[in-house]
Amino acid sequence: GQQLNQSPQSMFIQEGEDVSMNCTSSSIFNTWLWYKQDPGEGPVLLIALYKAGELTSNGRLTAQFGITRKDSFLNISASIPSDVGIYFCAGQAGGTSYGKLTFGQGTILTVHP
Amino acid sequence: DTAVSQTPKYLVTQMGNDKSIKCEQNLGHDTMYWYKQDSKKFLKIMFSYNNKELIINETVPNRFSPKSPDKAHLNLHINSLELGDSAVYFCASTSKGGLSAMSAFFGQGTRLTVV
Numbered sequence: 001g002q003q004l005n006q007s008p009q010s011m012f013i014q015e016g017e018d019v020s021m022n023c024t025s026s027s028i029f030n031t032w033l034w035y036k037q038d039p040g041e042g043p044v045l046l047i048a049l050y051k052a053g054e055l056t057s058n059g060r061l062t063a064q065f066g067i068t069r070k071d072s073f074l075n076i077s078a079s080i081p082s083d084v085g086i087y088f089c090a091g092q093a094g095g096t097s098y099g100k101l102t103f104g105q106g107t108i109l110t111v112h113p
Numbered sequence: 114d115t116a117v118s119q120t121p122k123y124l125v126t127q128m129g130n131d132k133s134i135k136c137e138q139n140l141g142h143d144t145m146y147w148y149k150q151d152s153k154k155f156l157k158i159m160f161s162y163n164n165k166e167l168i169i170n171e172t173v174p175n176r177f178s179p180k181s182p183d184k185a186h187l188n189l190h191i192n193s194l195e196l197g198d199s200a201v202y203f204c205a206s207t208s209k210g211g212l213s214a215m216s217a218f219f220g221q222g223t224r225l226t227v228v
Binding site for chain 1: 117144146153154155156157158161163168169171203205207216217218219220221222
């Protein structure tokens with residue numbers, strides 16, 4: 001089945017630093033999504049990308065849908081302590097997979113004040 | 114108001130028991146899902162229902178039976194619970210079409226512990 005490889009698995013950074021994480025796939029996705037999960041909560045959508053090459057920002061977050069449609073990255077600028085959590089990429093392939101999201105393994109982000 | 118709500122939030126039960134998890138969404142969405150998150154935080158889709166019709170079934174054991182009484186509700190019933198069923202189960206929903214269709218909204222999760 002489809003798999004997403006998300007890296008890095010974890011990051012320990014100082015407050016104020018920029019963060020970058022990415023996802024790659026062996027197959028094409030039509031939609032890329034980035035979610036954040038806080039402890040004891042469900043994933044919350046951060047950014048949705050619908051077109052190859054698309055670059056979208058949401059406050060300090062910026063994400064891009066790779067031209068090949070097989071990858072995406074998420075950048076967080078000037079990190080703050082509340083950025084702590086698990087970040088997931090997710091892809092949707094379309095066709096008979098309509099509605100089915102395939103998730104990456106997650107990136108655990110720790111921000112030291 | 115909570116968009117996607119699941120009950121219960123925590124469920125501890127013995128092996129062999131049968132249990133249900135309920136999910137309701139007030140977003141007017143047509144499609145609802147069950148995802149399972151394992152101890153390594155990996156999220157994997159289990160089922161998807163569109164307007165009460167099953168459209169995705171990801172080779173989940175038949176001890177798991179989803180039921181959708183209407184498009185705002187999707188419940189998950191699990192028979193003969195096993196230790197390996199311990200996980201966090203998330204309900205999610207999406208709208209029918211348009212660019213926002215793939216932006217799934219998730220519930221808070223139900224942490225199931227089988228002892």
